Amino acid sequence: MEKQGTENHLQSFRKTMERIIPISDTDWQMISQKFEPIEVPKRTLLTKEGQIASSIYFIIKGILRIFYTKEDVEITGFIFSEGLFASCYESFLLQTKSNQTLEALEDCVLLTIDYHTLQTLYKEVPALHIVGRVVAEQRFINGQRILSSHLLDSHEERYRQFADQYPDLLQRVPQHIIASYLGITPVSLSRIRKRISRK
Amino acid sequence: MEKQGTENHLQSFRKTMERIIPISDTDWQMISQKFEPIEVPKRTLLTKEGQIASSIYFIIKGILRIFYTKEDVEITGFIFSEGLFASCYESFLLQTKSNQTLEALEDCVLLTIDYHTLQTLYKEVPALHIVGRVVAEQRFINGQRILSSHLLDSHEERYRQFADQYPDLLQRVPQHIIASYLGITPVSLSRIRKRISRK
DNA sequence: GTAATTTCTTTACAATTGTTAATGTTCTTT
């Protein structure tokens, strides 16, 4: 894994936040103090099914995924890459037991904050409520787009859109994981890819 | 349509908000002034595809649905009933053209606020950011549950869960609309219902 | 660098769902 200074990580993090709302240097002091940089190897489980999600993770480098387990089969719910806040959100927001697992698909560099620290930070930096609201709104909109694609589009269309939108994930994520994310079997995805390649 | 005093409507609205955060009488003055009570008949289109969603609607009485149009077929994205904030959210939040239509499935009593008034209100009553954040979080969690059901459950299971969770909607909403919400055809839903009734 | 594991593709077959069209039912409208 390449090394990079913590300051640079924090800079890219601040940039992401300031796309939402400008942050004063004083507020930034408070915020950056509370986020802890960590590195985790591939296959690390950050939150496990049955546990309460203690933290959210801003992704500096790497890929995380959420998956559900149904009859010993892992079904991917979402794939997070650089610049996103990842978590088992429902568990984190409600502080209830998760029905999802959060897993590193690559070696990752993350900035993490736990639930109680975030609540404290909300009180110290009220502007963060706006960031929280906008992030929740963005995640809602994103989820709604995915859901509408399940209602409106064929499996093939959905795969094409995924490939168009996330060409890097297509390379970095195993296909059977993409398949379950699209709501189909690996066999079916393989057939779709063959069909497309013939055109 | 039964008549009820505007004061009572506002009371039930305040109650819903206070489940999220206590609101002072002063703040409540500001808030309640800005929401306008309206009544609309069945089949009213509150936002049309291609338009920008001007307002959000708190539902006092009645049912709204969001639908997409694909090759002249209407596909239901969500069904809102009493106590929820309904809108074509993506269009409303981003103030971009909607790819959804918001329709009244029954005669409705609503409290409405338009985008710019809400932005003003956010400035006057900062506590509303918390309400906005929590509502966005709730809608995100709800959307995520629906999406996971599409990934994890069979059509029959999804119908059973819908029937369990919303027995009233089962009565009040036409079945072909429920079918498209579940991501299946009316024919397929009819088969599922028959299969279940035999057990 | 080779063995072991994981991942991807292919095939044959089974199961589910969609499509079309006909029929019956219910709801609206006048």
Add this chain to the structure above:
DNA sequence: AAAGAACATTAACAATTGTAAAGAAATTAC
């Protein structure tokens, strides 16, 4: 109350997708 429209069910058939199993390819581990 009758006519028309909208909705729900059923049947036959077509198309799609899932399942299971086997082999090929790629990746990982020692």
